[in-house]
Amino acid sequence: MQFEFYQLTSIGDRAINEDCMGRIITDDYAFCVVADGLGGHQAGGLASRYFCQSLLSLAPLYSQQIADAPQTAMNAWVNHAIDDMHTLFADPTVAKAAHTTCAILYVDKSRVVTAHCGDSRIYRLNPQKIIWRTNDHSLLQQKLDRGEIKEHQMGQHPDQNKLTRSINVSKMHAVEVHAFQPPTAGETFVLCSDGFWGLLKKHEWQELAQPGCTRDNLVKLARLVVLRAEGQSDNVTLQWLRCL
Helix, strand or coil: CCEEEEEEEECCCCCCCCEEEEEEECCCEEEEEEEEECCCCCCHHHHHHHHHHHHHHCHHHHCCCCCCCHHHHHHHHHHHHHHHHHHHCCCHHHHHHCCECEEEEEEECCEEEEEEECCCEEEEEECCEEEEECCCCEHHHHHHHCCCCCHHHHHHCCCCCCECCCECCCCCCCCEEEEECCCCCCCEEEEECHHHHCCCCHHHHHHHHCCCCCHHHHHHHHHHHHHHCCCCCCCEEEEEEEEC
């Protein structure tokens, strides 16, 4: 199976970049992850980096198990990565205080598997529409589900950073895992932190799904969301994957 792939990250207006990303693209599958260390918690940047690093190192083992039991294998993959992430922290006290969100995508010719926790998102797109996006684990998603706010209000709402789940070595919150039908040629997947999706307009998502989209389009939109934040931009991270 063939893929086209681009990624980028920007510090935005923050002092440090606590986002992290990683990917493995082979002839058989694509595996992508975006993680956003929670700035309000100690060592959020380390949490996102260690989690991504651990997931990627375990790919040779768990990518072989996805075909037999996609959701079971993905849950086991994430839990194993959290265990390995724990060992990378030199200080157990720091480890317990460190949190991160995550958006994880596995794609091969027979299936699409997603795992997410917090408000980092995965979008599935075609040139006509947003097919779906992952639902955030946040107070705002709950408000949206109850009809109290609109989708376009989420990115700049005062409660935007109030999450109901996050990745931590204590394993208090599980990732949400789903298996979907295989991709069709031309479909696009975007993984991103809230620094990107929070200020992107609906019609701009369709730019990312058009046949002529390149990394230049990603750079343009990433710069645009930073400008829209008017000096208050979060870290901005995204990965773009197209199935050919």
